[in-house]
Amino acid sequence: KNEVEQSPQNLTAQEGEFITINCSYSVGISALHWLQQHPGGGIVSLFMLSSGKKKHGRLIATINIQEKHSSLHITASHPRDSAVYICAVLIQGAQKLVFGQGTRLTINP
Amino acid sequence: KAGVTQTPRYLIKTRGQQVTLSCSPISGHRSVSWYQQTPGQGLQFLFEYFSETQRNKGNFPGRFSGRQFSNSRSEMNVSTLELGDSALYLCASSSLAVYTDTQYFGPGTRLTVL
Secondary structure, three states: OOOEEEEOOEEEEEOOOOEEEEEEEOOOEEEEEEEEEOOOOOEEEEEEEOOEEEEEOOEEEEEEOOOOEEEEEEOOOOHHHOEEEEEEEEEOOOOOEEEOOOEEEEEEO | OOOOEEEOOEEEEOOOOOEEEEEEOOOOOOEEEEEEEEOOOEEEEEEEEEOOEEEEEOOOOOOEEEEEOOOOOEEEEEOOOOHHHOEEEEEEEEOOOOOOOOOEEOOOEEEEEO
């Protein structure tokens, strides 16, 4: 079983819909990152969380440390949000990131 | 500020050869980490350097090695290439000593091993 599991693996939605991507992990962590990868490979770091909730524009990330779960929400989704979203955790006591398999999001106009 | 740069962007090698990839971090960043991305395994951590010292290493064979120079630029070397080494290799830099800082990723080097 992977230490980091994301769901769903693929998600297709219509422009304007509210999107939720989930990340569950089975290890103790110091922090959790949400990353966005567009076609062509470039990766952008969206959020780094160790507790609570963060918001940036239409993106909201939450984390529940007790339940070992994080969610990434996109409000008023737009075709330019189409990308692969990757959750990564920093394992407690270690200096390395472990990644989820990613969620491929497609927003249709 | 210029972003993280990686050279070359594309590379084709044959089995048994060796390859060196380069990463220049954002000015002032002292931490550089390397990742391998393949369709089957996704993103995997290779190693991280901070102030010329390797601080952690992922579960990769010894054929994968790296170093960091005094100007924080980093190189990654893969010796005796295998077909399975074909991947996108990404580096990321951050300013702080631990991963609780935002990682800034480079565009990657796409390596194809024939």
